[in-house]
Amino acid sequence: MRRVDRFLQKKNVPEPAAEQMTGKMVPYDVLIMTILSLRTKDSVTIPASQRLFEKAPDLPSLSQMKISDIESLIFPVGFYRTKAKTIxxxxxxxxxxxxxxxxxxLEGLLSLPGVGLKTANLVLTVGFEKEGFxxxxxxxxILNRWGxxxxxxxDETYHIVEPVLPRKWKRRANALLVAFGQHFCRPVSPFCSVCPLLPDCNRIEVDKHR
Known part of the structure; x- marks a missing residue:
């Protein structure tokens, strides 16, 4: 993680959007926006969330809305009908x-419908600024590609890595690896030629690289 951190700083890679919002969004916003974002592009999620928050800025107002009205506000996010019922x-x-x-x-968040480990930990780290992976x-x-x-x-990755990941990296690991994955260690044809971890990377399932 340390080498990835230094590399991203050297390349002036910006923090992922979620990390930039840490401490700037209340837990309600983070939770609802994260659920809407599942299988949906940010370019769709952000405007949909803004439309919803204008009409339902808090839990009481959201709870009183008709599902059909929620659907209209969040369309065209993926699975908007299911997400409307869920939120x-x-x-x-x-x-x-x-x-x-x-x-x-974590336990409380996971007890809510539609909330999995990713969403729960994002609410903890971004919304509450607490420890989470x-x-x-x-x-x-990326962790599988490294070998x-x-x-x-x-979820399986979480259960294996979380117990052994040093505490100081738990909150930062996601931001570092998301930025690294978006800009360099891409799903297809990653930029291996500039990667500081190339000597130690097993490049699992990498057929082509740059």
Whole structure:
């Protein structure tokens, strides 16, 4: 992680959008926006979230909205009908089961519908600025490409890596590997020629590289 960090700083690579928003978004915004973002591009997610937050800036207002109205506001995010039902149910449950406050523990967040490990850890790290290890597809792919693990899903990667990852890197690991994956260690034809980890990388499933 240290070498990746130094490399990204040298190349002046900007932090991922989520990391830039740490401390600037309340947990409600992070939770709802993350759910809307699943299998949806940022260019669609951000405007949809803004439309929704204008009408439902908090849990009480979201819980009182009709599902059809939520659908209209968040369209065309992927699976918008399912997501509309999910976020309304989340609002209702947080109000009744958590006193109207988004839970700030992994266990509490995972008890909510539609919230998996990635979403829960993102809410913890970005919304609450707490410790968490968020594993998305970039983190999962890169760690497997390096050959340090052999897993089949981001959740499996989380359960293997989280217990052994040094505490100081848990929050930073996602931001570093997402930026590294977006700009250099890409899914197809990664830029291996400039990678500082090339001598130690097994390049698992890399057929072509630059």
């Amino acid at each position: 309304k149910t989340i609002a209702e449950r947080v109000l009744t089961e958590f006193g109207g406050k988004i839970p700030d523990t 968020c594993v998305d597809i970039h983190v999962h792919r 340090v693990i052999q897993t089949h899903s981001p």
